[in-house]
Amino acid sequence: MLKSLFQSGGRGPGPKRWTSMVTKAWSPPGGPDVARSAVQRVESGAPLAGFRTSGAGIQPGVEPQDINELDKLRAAAAGCTRCPLYAPATQTVFGEGPADAWLVLVGEQPGDREDRAGEPFVGPAGRILDEALEAAGIAREKTYLTNAVKHFKFETRGKRRIHQKPNASEIRACRPWLDAELRILRPNVLATLGATAAQALLGPSFRVGKQRGQVMDWGDGLTLVPTVHPSSIVRIPDREDRDAAFRALVADLEVARAQAPRGRA
Incomplete structure (x- = not known):
């Protein structure tokens, strides 16, 4: 669910409902507060920098050792x-x-x-x-x-x-x-x-x-x-x-x- 929403650019349900849906569906190591914060960043238009979306889903960006x-x-x-x-x-x-x-x-x-x-x-x-x-x-x-x-x-x-x-x-x-x-x-x-x-x-x-x-x-x-x-x-x-x-x-x-x-x- 989270993957499909990210791939679609986070468009769809309204901010409150969208945040609630993803927070319940996604359980990152940091718990619901981390999920809610990440979702709100995307909903506000802030990028999840360090990642890019593609047909294969979220992929890691440039690695530190390459810089x-x-x-x-x-x-x-x-x-x-x-x-x-x-x-x-x-x-x-x-x-x-x-x-x-x-x-x-x-x-x-x-x-x-x-x-x-x-x-x-x-x-x-x-x-x-x-x-x-x-x-x-x-x-x-x-x-x-x-x-x-x-x-x-x-x-x-x-x-x-x-x-x-x-x-x-x-x-x-x-x-x-x-x-x-x-x-x-x-x-x-x-x-x-x-x-x-x-x-x-x-x-x-x-x-x-x-x-x-x-x-x-x-x-x-x-x-x-x-x-x-x-x-x-x-x-x-x-x-x-x-x-x-x-x-x-x-x-x-x-x-x-x-x-x-x-x-x-």
């Missing part, structure tokens, strides 16, 4: 529908920074403010990161900021959208975008921020608490330094504990800076 330019990769990611997270999110939040960045910082996923702004690390965690980068002697404008997952995963509670940790299938679905970013950028150093980003690249057995601040060889001449996500510092209520955690983050970033080519940091 060799950052701007084209960003444009393709804007229409990503590789997992259900795209439907309730406002937009894809792609990486941002210079194409010749020596350092790539990888977080978990965009937050509420990032989802609305379309830019990574612009909320409270981003401000902490800015301060930590400055304290570590790293110019943010010379770094590239991105996330392991490019859509905001959340749970609605009243008027608030509460962050939810992405699951393994969502991280795997988004991995090709991150791999393509790193392939195109070819940075010298990679810093993972938090457990999700580190485990996405190093495997589920990785533990930030035990291995943070270590210099690791990630292959192809790329050095990896894991640390905590700055949002973990935002959540610490005690001032002294928060200051200590901030200093530890700075120390890890200083380790990353020490790996930079001369004159690049």
Whole structure:
């Protein structure tokens, strides 16, 4: 039913009836809210970007590994529908920074403010990161900021959208975008921020608490330094504990800076 409606361009029953019909007939991994959001996008005229319709039904579009330019990769990611997270999110939040960045910082996923702004690390965690980068002697404008997952995963509670940790299938679905970013950028150093980003690249057995601040060889001449996500510092209520955690983050970033080519940091 959903297939035939998409192939017909979503024309037929009125918006409310059409939404109700498809939501009941289609049960995507994200549940009825995801189905309803996707249906409403089509009904409003917004494309299900990243897919094309043909006689054979919905087919995947250009794959990240086929793209060799950052701007084209960003444009393709804007229409990503590789997992259900795209439907309730406002937009894809792609990486941002210079194409010749020596350092790539990888977080978990965009937050509420990032989802609305379309830019990574612009909320409270981003401000902490800015301060930590400055304290570590790293110019943010010379770094590239991105996330392991490019859509905001959340749970609605009243008027608030509460962050939810992405699951393994969502991280795997988004991995090709991150791999393509790193392939195109070819940075010298990679810093993972938090457990999700580190485990996405190093495997589920990785533990930030035990291995943070270590210099690791990630292959192809790329050095990896894991640390905590700055949002973990935002959540610490005690001032002294928060200051200590901030200093530890700075120390890890200083380790990353020490790996930079001369004159690049």
